[in-house]
Amino acid sequence: MSSPKARAPKQTAKSATPKSAAKTAAKAPAKKTAVKKAAAKKVAAKKVAAKRRSNEPVALSGEDKVHFVKAIWEGVSKGGKDSGKASAKSAKTAKAKAPQVEILRRIPAAAPQNKKQNALSQKGLAFAAELEAAFAKGELEALSPEATQALMGAICKIYGANQESGNKYPILSGRMAVTGTDVMITCGGLLKAADLQVFELGMWQSWTGI
Amino acid sequence: MAEQFVGKASEFKDGDRQIVRIGEQEIGIFKHEGEFYAYSNFCLHQGGPACEGLTIARVEERLRDDKTSMGLHFTNDMNFVCPWHGYEYDMKTGEHVSNRKIKLRKYNIVQKGNDVYVIA
Ligand code: FES
Numbered sequence: 001m002s003s004p005k006a007r008a009p010k011q012t013a014k015s016a017t018p019k020s021a022a023k024t025a026a027k028a029p030a031k032k033t034a035v036k037k038a039a040a041k042k043v044a045a046k047k048v049a050a051k052r053r054s055n056e057p058v059a060l061s062g063e064d065k066v067h068f069v070k071a072i073w074e075g076v077s078k079g080g081k082d083s084g085k086a087s088a089k090s091a092k093t094a095k096a097k098a099p100q101v102e103i104l105r106r107i108p109a110a111a112p113q114n115k116k117q118n119a120l121s122q123k124g125l126a127f128a129a130e131l132e133a134a135f136a137k138g139e140l141e142a143l144s145p146e147a148t149q150a151l152m153g154a155i156c157k158i159y160g161a162n163q164e165s166g167n168k169y170p171i172l173s174g175r176m177a178v179t180g181t182d183v184m185i186t187c188g189g190l191l192k193a194a195d196l197q198v199f200e201l202g203m204w205q206s207w208t209g210i
Numbered sequence: 211m212a213e214q215f216v217g218k219a220s221e222f223k224d225g226d227r228q229i230v231r232i233g234e235q236e237i238g239i240f241k242h243e244g245e246f247y248a249y250s251n252f253c254l255h256q257g258g259p260a261c262e263g264l265t266i267a268r269v270e271e272r273l274r275d276d277k278t279s280m281g282l283h284f285t286n287d288m289n290f291v292c293p294w295h296g297y298e299y300d301m302k303t304g305e306h307v308s309n310r311k312i313k314l315r316k317y318n319i320v321q322k323g324n325d326v327y328v329i330a
Contacts, residue, residue, distance in 0.1 A: 101214045102231040107262065109225025135281065138274055179282060 037067075044068040156190070213320055213327035220324055222246070229261060232330045237317055238262065239328065242288055242301050248317035248328050249304045258294030260314060265290045266298075268307065 044067035117125065134142035143151075159171060172178055191201065214232050222228070222241040229238050229251055236251035238261020253260035267284040274280055288301040298307045299314055306312035318329040 100232075101216055103217075104229040104231055104236070105262070107227040107229070109223055109227075110265075136272065136283070138280060182281075 041067045041070055152190075211329050214330050215325060216328050217326050218324050219246075219321055219326050222326070225265070227261065227265075229259075230328070232328065235330055237328060237330060238290075239319070239326070240265075240290070240301060246319040246321065246326060247301060247304075248319050249299070250315035250317075253292040253294060253297055254306070254312050254314060255292065255295055255297045258292045258297075260292045260297065260299065261290060263291040263293035263296075265301070 040063075044064045047064060047068075131142060162169070191198065214230075216230050216237075216239055217228060222239075224241055224244065227238060227240050229236065231237075236259075237248050238251045240247045240249075240261070242265075249261055251259055251261045266289055268287040268289050269282050270285050271282050272280040289298045289307055290301055291298045297312075299305065300307055304314035304316045320327045320329060
């Protein structure tokens with residue numbers, strides 16, 4: 001025996017409004033017919049499949065034929081029981097067809113140059129940035145000739161000594177935009193200041209390999 | 211077009227590149243400033259490995275009002291350079307920097323969690 005409490009929700013569900021009750025009543029036969037039709041289609045399709053398997057000639061009634069053709073025409077309905085199988089099959093085929101990804105090369109980023117700078121180097125970097133900023137503003141006389149000569153001399157000495165001692169590094173960094181003309185003028189000026197000819201430079205380079 | 215898994219996002223440091231072959235296509239995948247970019251690795255000049263050369267900041271020549279040069283400067287935009295003859299492409303668009311009509315084929319990248327996919 002069920003308690004009145006347990007029955008209560010059933011009663012609520014049944015006690016629908018007259019409007020919705022009429023709608024439900026109208027829908028019910030239509031739904032039933034659709035279910036019947038679908039079942040008939042399935043039966044027809046199954047009959048044909050069974051006959052095919054047994055290699056017997058297929059003899060279908062007129063109604064069966066109609067249902068069979070309809071079933072074939074409609075194919076696998078979306079979201080239906082068979083659609084899962086069909087999509088799984090097509091996914092499998094797609095997977096098999098998907099081109100393989102082959103990793104050819106990995107090119108790592110250039111090593112970061114974040115070496116800790118000592119106090120003098122930090123000053124040097126700040127000074128170079130100041131000079132670049134002045135040059136960008138067009139202040140060509142930002143550095144006096146005496147200051148330029150002193151700096152150039154000091155840099156020549158320190159760079160030359162580092163190279164000779166085996167601490168080799170390029171004189172300009174990759175991110176520095178210095179034109180070929182700048183380089184030729186500066187090199188020419190340095191050679192002239194030291195009373196050296198270009199052929200002497202060439203000879204010395206071929207002897208030492210520096 | 212399908213999503214093709216090309217690697218884990220955590221395996222790419224900023225500035226890293228990976229060249230992959232997917233079917234008949236060769237694709238260069240870049241990580242630049244936290245974003246992924248993918249371009250065809252076939253240079254539009256003569257088919258060189260466009261994505262395998264230098265990556266370099268764009269160089270700009272600044273001029274004074276009288277059009278005299280104030281020298282060359284690096285900007286913050288990044289380019290990559292085909293190693294064969296130096297065609298230079300914009301990292302963010304794949305366009306040739308001096309002729310924007312020339313453009314490498316760009317592939318979309320989808321990131322799902324830590325997985326990176328190229329749509330190819
Ligand atoms: S093939 Fe790339 S620049 Fe010529």
